[in-house]
Amino acid sequence: MESTSFFYEFLHLLAGIGIFLTGCEMMSSNLEAVCSDRLRELLAKVSNNKIVGVLIGTVATIAISSSGAMTVMAIGFVNAHIISMRQAATIIFGGEIGTTLTGQLVALGMMGGGDGVDMNFLFSALAGLGVFITMFAKKDKIKLFGAVLTGFGLLFAGLDMMSGAMSGFSQSPALKEAIARVNSSFLLIIFGAILTALIQSSTAITSISISMVAVGLINISQGIYLTLGANVGTCLTGMLAGMKSEGINAKRTSLMQLIFNIGGVLLVYVIDLIMKIASGGALSFGILFERMFPGLPHTQLAMFHTIFNIASVIIVLPLVDSLVALTEKIIKDEPPKEKKEKFYFVDENILTTPSIAVEQIKQEIVHMANTAMQNFNISMDMIKTLNFDRQSELDDNEAELNFLNKELVELIIKLGQEQKMNKKDSRYLSSTYKTIADLERIGDYAANLAGYARNLGDEKFSDNIVNEMEVLRNLINRLYLVIIDSYQNDKRKITHEIKDLRDNIQGLVSVMVKIYIKRLNEKELTTVSSGEYLKICNDTKRVAEHLINLIDTDYVLNH
Numbered sequence: 033m034e035s036t037s038f039f040y041e042f043l044h045l046l047a048g049i050g051i052f053l054t055g056c057e058m059m060s061s062n063l064e065a066v067c068s069d070r071l072r073e074l075l076a077k078v079s080n081n082k083i084v085g086v087l088i089g090t091v092a093t094i095a096i097s098s099s100g101a102m103t104v105m106a107i108g109f110v111n112a113h114i115i116s117m118r119q120a121a122t123i124i125f126g127g128e129i130g131t132t133l134t135g136q137l138v139a140l141g142m143m144g145g146g147d148g149v150d151m152n153f154l155f156s157a158l159a160g161l162g163v164f165i166t167m168f169a170k171k172d173k174i175k176l177f178g179a180v181l182t183g184f185g186l187l188f189a190g191l192d193m194m195s196g197a198m199s200g201f202s203q204s205p206a207l208k209e210a211i212a213r214v215n216s217s218f219l220l221i222i223f224g225a226i227l228t229a230l231i232q233s234s235t236a237i238t239s240i241s242i243s244m245v246a247v248g249l250i251n252i253s254q255g256i257y258l259t260l261g262a263n264v265g266t267c268l269t270g271m272l273a274g275m276k277s278e279g280i281n282a283k284r285t286s287l288m289q290l291i292f293n294i295g296g297v298l299l300v301y302v303i304d305l306i307m308k309i310a311s312g313g314a315l316s317f318g319i320l321f322e323r324m325f326p327g328l329p330h331t332q333l334a335m336f337h338t339i340f341n342i343a344s345v346i347i348v349l350p351l352v353d354s355l356v357a358l359t360e361k362i363i364k365d366e367p368p369k370e371k372k373e374k375f376y377f378v379d380e381n382i383l384t385t386p387s388i389a390v391e392q393i394k395q396e397i398v399h400m401a402n403t404a405m406q407n408f409n410i411s412m413d414m415i416k417t418l419n420f421d422r423q424s425e426l427d428d429n430e431a432e433l434n435f436l437n438k439e440l441v442e443l444i445i446k447l448g449q450e451q452k453m454n455k456k457d458s459r460y461l462s463s464t465y466k467t468i469a470d471l472e473r474i475g476d477y478a479a480n481l482a483g484y485a486r487n488l489g490d491e492k493f494s495d496n497i498v499n500e501m502e503v504l505r506n507l508i509n510r511l512y513l514v515i516i517d518s519y520q521n522d523k524r525k526i527t528h529e530i531k532d533l534r535d536n537i538q539g540l541v542s543v544m545v546k547i548y549i550k551r552l553n554e555k556e557l558t559t560v561s562s563g564e565y566l567k568i569c570n571d572t573k574r575v576a577e578h579l580i581n582l583i584d585t586d587y588v589l590n591h
Contacts, residue, residue, distance in 0.1 A: 037200070038201075038204070041201055042197070044193060044196060044200065045193075045194055045197035045198070047190075048191070048194035048195075048196070048197060049190065049231070049240070050190070051186050051189055051190030051193060052186070052187055052190025052191055052194060052236055052239065053231065053233055054183075054190070055159075055183045055184065055185070055187030055188075055189070055190055056134075056183070056187055056233060056235055056236070057183070058179060058180075058182060058186060059180055059183030059186075059187060060101060060183070062176050062179040062180045062183060080118070080119070082122050082349050082352060084122075085121075085122025085123055085125075086123075086125050086126040086129070086345060086349065088122075088126060089106075089122060089123035089124060089125060089126020089127045089129075089130065090126035090127070090129045091130070092123070092126070092127070093126065093127040093129075093130025093131055094130045094133050099127040099128060099130065099131035099234070099235075099266065100233070100234075100266060102123065102124070102126075102127035102131075103124055103127060103270040103286075103289060104270065104388075105123075106120040106123045106124050106127070106285065107120065107270060107282045107285050107286055108282075108388045108389075108392060109123075109391075110281050110282050110285045111282040111377065111392075114391070114395070117284055117285055117288070117356050117359070118352055118353065118356055120288075121285070121288050121292075121352050121355060121356065122349070122352065124289050124292070125292065125348065125349065126345075128263075128292075128293075128341045128344065129338075129342055129345060131234070131235065131341075132334075132337050132338040132341050132342075134187075134235045134238070134239070135235075135238050135242060135337045135338065136334050137155075138191055138238075138239045138242050138243075138334065139242060139328075139330040139331045139333070139334035139335075141155050142191075142242070142243070142246050142330045153192070155184065155185060155187075155188035156185050156188045156192060158182075158184050158185035158188075159181070159182050159184075159185025159186050159188075159189055160185065161178075161181055161185070162178045162179060162182030162184070162185055163178070163182055164178070165178030165181065166178035166179055172454075172455065191239055191243065194239070194240055194243050195243040195246065195247065198240075198243045198244050198246075198247045198249050199247045201247075211250055211254075214254070215254070217253075217257045217301060217304070217305075220257035220258050220260075220261060221257050221258075221260050221261040221264065221297060221301070222261060223258065223261060224241075224257065224258040224259065224261020224264075224265060225262070225264040225265035226261075226265065227261075227262070227265065228261065228264075228265025228266055228268070229265040229268045233266075234262040234263060234265060234266035237258065237261075237262040237265070238259050238262050238333075238337060241255045241259050241262070241333060242255070242330050242333050243330070245329045245330060245332070245333050246329050246330040251318065252318040252321060252322055252329060252333060253316060253319075255318075255329075255333045256300075256317055256318055256321075256333065256336055259333065259336070259337050260297045260300060263293050263296065263297060263341075264293055264294055264297055266293070267289050267290045267294075270285075270289045270290070271286045271289075271290060280363065280365060283363050284356075284359040284360060284362075284363050285359075287359045287362060287363060288355055288356070288359050291355065291358070292344070292348055292355070295344075295348070296341075296344035296348075299344075299347075300340060303317075304316050304317050317336065321333075321335060321336050374435075375396060375436075375439070375440075375443075376395075376399050377392045377395040377396045377399060378392045378393060378396045378440075378443060386447060387457065389447050390457045390460060390461065393440070393444060393447070394460075394519075394520070396436070396440060397440070397464060397467060397468065397471070397519075398516060398519070398520060400433065400440070400471050401474075401512075401516055401519075401582070402516075403429050403432055403433055403436075403475070404429075404433060404471045404475045404478065405474070405509070405512050407426050407429045407430060407474075407475055407478035407479070407482075408474060408477070408478040408508070408575060409505070409509070410425065410429075410478070410482070411426065411478045411479070411482040411485065412481065412505045414481070414482050414485035415481060415484065415485045415488075415493070415501065415568060416493075416498055416502070418485060418488060418490070418492055420482075420485070420486070426478070426479070426482055430475055430478075430479055433471070433472055433475040434472070434475075437468055437469070437471075440464075440468055441465060441468060444464055444465070447461065448461050448462075466581065467581075467582055470578040470579075470581045470582060471578070471582075473574075473578050474575050474579070477572075477574055477575050477578075478575075480567070480571050481568060481571055484564040484568055484571075485564075487560070487563075487564050488560065488561055489560065491558055491560055491561045493561060493565070494556050496556070497551070497556070497557075497565070500540065500544060501572075503540065504537065504540050504541065504544075504572055505572070507533055507536055507537050507540065507576075508537060508572065508575055508576050508579070510533060511530065511533040511534065511537065511579055511580075512579055514527070514529055514530055514533065515530065515579050515580065515582050515583055516582075518530075518583055519582055519583060525583065526580070526583065530580065530583075534576065537572075537573065537576045538573065541570075541572065541573045545569055548562065551565075
């Protein structure tokens with residue numbers, strides 16, 4: 033092969049990789065947008081049953097066509113305390129099985145040709161069909177479906193270009209001879225891992241390996257070890273997501289995936305080495321799969337990939353608890369740090385997966401609500417006892433609320449710019465600005481209440497007033513529990529219980545205000561305490577109103 037021809041074939045290969053990766057990304061992101069609600073529900077239903085976790089991980093990965101995205105989702109769920117490390121491990125294991133479907137489709141696409149039906153051309157044609165659907169469809173769901181078809185078609189169009197480039201390379205005896213000399217299993221694994229880490233797609237490296245085997249550029253054994261290297265290299269996505277995360281369990285989860293994948297590769301490497309030594313080179317995994325699927329080199333590698341991942345999961349599944357314990361020993365719990373403003377559930381790495389990012393934002397808002405109500409109760413304690421020992425705690429919480437009010441809004445704006453978000457999530461995000469503002473105001477009222485307590489000096493309220501304020505406080509806390517449960521479970525409507533609590537709060541405050549003059553005349557209130565008394569009545573009522581705002585939003589009307 034002339035140097036000019038080699039250069040053109042190399043450009044042909046690069047173009048194919050670019051189209052292939054674009055197709056993968058397009059198909060994955062739009063599938064995720066289509067399936068986001070069901071995907072979130074599916075992942076939230078992961079139980080302690082290991083097999084159920086693996087099945088859910090498999091189905092979810094097939095649904096979004098990306099094991100990397102599935103791993104990042106699982107890490108995000110662990111970081112948000114939605115699932116445990118044990119559950120995340122089974123989801124990731126399922127993801128390793130689900131990702132093998134693409135390899136099987138690639139092998140299927142390479143069948144035919146000649147006088148038969150060329151499946152690759154047939155699949156590639158779906159890109160054009162998808163474009164037409166996207167252009168002329170009026171409904172968003174149908175447009176997303178068209179985009180999925182376009183991505184699917186581009187994936188095979190890219191594969192066809194890569195295969196064409198490999199066919200060109202295979203015409204060079206010198207190149208084939210040079211590649212044939214690379215028979216070190218270890219080097220092939222390292223090479224596959226590095227390539228996967230560079231382009232961050234094990235699917236692309238596996239597909240390239242399948243096309244190289246199909247045209248005879250490499251043998252099945254070389255293809256097997258390149259694919260094993262891709263299994264190691266794909267851990268980079270999870271490692272980056274885990275190590276950048278604040279949560280210690282997120283880091284452990286990414287380490288679990290690395291241990292699982294490296295362990296499986298080492299096991300195959302050792303078994304293959306033993307078979308070669310024991311048989312004098314007459315037996316290996318490559319030879320076994322050649323015999324199992326004679327004359328179908330692309331199928332041989334695709335089937336190895338599938339069987340290897342399934343076997344790895346079967347072997348390690350009973351050892352999940354031991355794997356969790358091992359990661360806990362390697363990455364030990366960090367000593368308690370001085371409290372600082374930070375996100376507790378949101379992981380900015382997950383912004384590329386909007387369906388999960390939205391769930392994390394909801395958890396962060398619930399945490400913000402808990403913090404605001406904690407300050408409300410601290411302030412009410414101060415009013416009752418005139419004890420200010422918890423002032424520093426109140427100040428820390430107020431600083432955290434101010435941080436969340438600013439940073440969470442900026443994060444939501446950034447997430448809202450994602451084009452692949454479905455309408456339901458988009459509507460929810462649009463409602464969060466008002467929700468966050470209401471929670472920040474509750475925090476402000478809590479700070480005001482603490483200030484009123486300080487203004488009292490040594491003048492404690494009478495037992496009657498303290499008891500009434502305790503009743504008022506309990507009603508507001510009950511209202512909060514009902515509303516936050518409604519918020520968390522997407523049942524955001526004003527129920528009879530909420531109406532009754534609101535009416536009781538408003539009624540009690542009205543009574544307290546009406547008897548204000550009577551209490552002042554009877555010396556139950558002084559000129560100092562009377563002003564603070566009215567302010568407390570007004571601000572506690574405002575706290576209840578802002579709580580009700582959490583579910584009285586445009587999102588509810590359009591849900």
